[in-house]
Amino acid sequence: xxxxxxxxxxxxxxxxxxxxxxxxxxxxxxxxxxxxxxxxxxxxxxxxxxxxxxxxxxxxxxxxxxxxxxxxxxxxxxxxxxxxxxxxxxxxxxxxxxxxxxxxxxxxxxxxx
Amino acid sequence: xxxxxxxxxxxxxxxxxxxxxxxxxxxxxxxxxxxxxxxxxxxxxxxxxxxxxxxxxxxxxxxxxxxxxxxxxxxxxxxxxxxxxxxxxxxxxxxxxxxxxxxxxxxxxxx
Numbered sequence: 334x335x336x337x338x339x340x341x342x343x344x345x346x347x348x349x350x351x352x353x354x355x356x357x358x359x360x361x362x363x364x365x366x367x368x369x370x371x372x373x374x375x376x377x378x379x380x381x382x383x384x385x386x387x388x389x390x391x392x393x394x395x396x397x398x399x400x401x402x403x404x405x406x407x408x409x410x411x412x413x414x415x416x417x418x419x420x421x422x423x424x425x426x427x428x429x430x431x432x433x434x435x436x437x438x439x440x441x442x443x444x445x446x
Numbered sequence: 447x448x449x450x451x452x453x454x455x456x457x458x459x460x461x462x463x464x465x466x467x468x469x470x471x472x473x474x475x476x477x478x479x480x481x482x483x484x485x486x487x488x489x490x491x492x493x494x495x496x497x498x499x500x501x502x503x504x505x506x507x508x509x510x511x512x513x514x515x516x517x518x519x520x521x522x523x524x525x526x527x528x529x530x531x532x533x534x535x536x537x538x539x540x541x542x543x544x545x546x547x548x549x550x551x552x553x554x555x556x557x
Contacts, residue, residue, distance in 0.1 A: 367545055371487075376450075376536060376548035384544075421487050427544075433502055434546060436489045 335360055337426050339437035347445045352411040354440050356424030359405065365427040366407040368398055372420045383407060394418070419444045449473050452537045452549035459527055460557055467522045467552045469537030478520040479546065480512060481536040495520055527556045
């Protein structure tokens with residue numbers, strides 16, 4: 334069965350520093366991969382998705398993620414953190430033809446002034 | 447125009463009561479979902495409907511019953527509410543294997 338692991342339930346970075354949120358999945362076939370963001374008291378919003386096209390995916394708000402099949406990873410990065418990036422981030426994977434998204438446990442991103 | 451809307455946004459009720467949460471999507475998607483998010487932010491899928499047909503029914507108490515009158519609506523009815531039902535419930539919709547679009551959530555507090 335598919336699983337998604339997000340390393341670090343909390344990640345703290347200084348404003349202006351690099352953001353790196355880690356996501357690893359277990360799959361023998363290339364899946365569809367997603368990153369979502371959840372701001373306080375709001376629903377989940379899609380940041381970006383990988384659907385077997387380019388391995389480097391650009392999303393909203395300056396975020397991007399790279400699909401690495403050899404490492405079964407889909408880490409999320411942003412070159413320079415902003416205070417408004419403070420939120421919960423979720424990685425999710427979907428097998429082709431599957432109705433169900435498999436979710437990671439989430440990583441809370443904390444931005445220090 | 448809201449893509450996935452759910453009502454109410456907040457729901458405070460006493461133990462033992464019955465309550466419903468409504469969800470509507472105007473994206474033309476075939477699949478709709480109910481998720482439960484606990485206090486630790488963990489997302490757990492509860493149900494999924496595709497074209498009004500139940501396709502995912504995870505292990506949830508029988509007190510939870512989804513109903514899809516048409517493919518644009520998926521409601522959640524909860525009987526005999528318990529303290530442990532307190533959580534945020536999210537409705538979502540998607541086409542198969544594509545991203546899900548989420549509603550704003552319903553924060554249910556059982557007292």
